[in-house]
Amino acid sequence: MLKKHFYITACLLLLLSACAPAQDVNECVNATPYNFLGGLWHGVIAPISFVISLFKEEVAIYAVNNTGGWYDFGFLIGAGVFLGGGSRAAKKRK
Template identity: 55%
Template sequence: MSRRAAPLALLAPALLLAACAREAASAVAPGAPGFLLGLWHGFIFPVAWVISLFDPRAAIYAVPNDGGWYDFGYFLGIVVFGVGARKGHVVTRDRIVRVRER
């Protein structure tokens, strides 16, 4: 098996199993936290996670929520406005060294 095929062989069954997952009906309720609260909860995720380690009453995700829109807001809160919005590193080039080949 090639080096590239081995990770795919492990990943494929996991993805197929995850595709069968369903959200519990009790986790979705009309009038529960929606998109805007999901956005807020995603944005404050790092702080909420640390607090949840020490306080069992604190949670990082609202249950019940209104389903897909809450999840979308949560995702955007983490990735766009929260943790994922940080720049990794910036590469700058202040000089170029050219090497002559002989």
């Protein structure tokens, strides 16, 4: 029953996110792009940034102006470290 509610909630959030306003990328770009360490930091603070972004439009979770793959890799590691990195799924169930 819990899985059913999770999937319904996820679908509703996906539908609602389609209504989000788009912002021109040129407005987000500044002189220095974020690199691996910036991605790592943004991954660690992603849950906090998400909650703040619900109330403030100027806050985003992911930096548009980044160096590409290295930023993405850092973001993924940072988010994984904060969210447990899948270690909970690897535990044996009793």
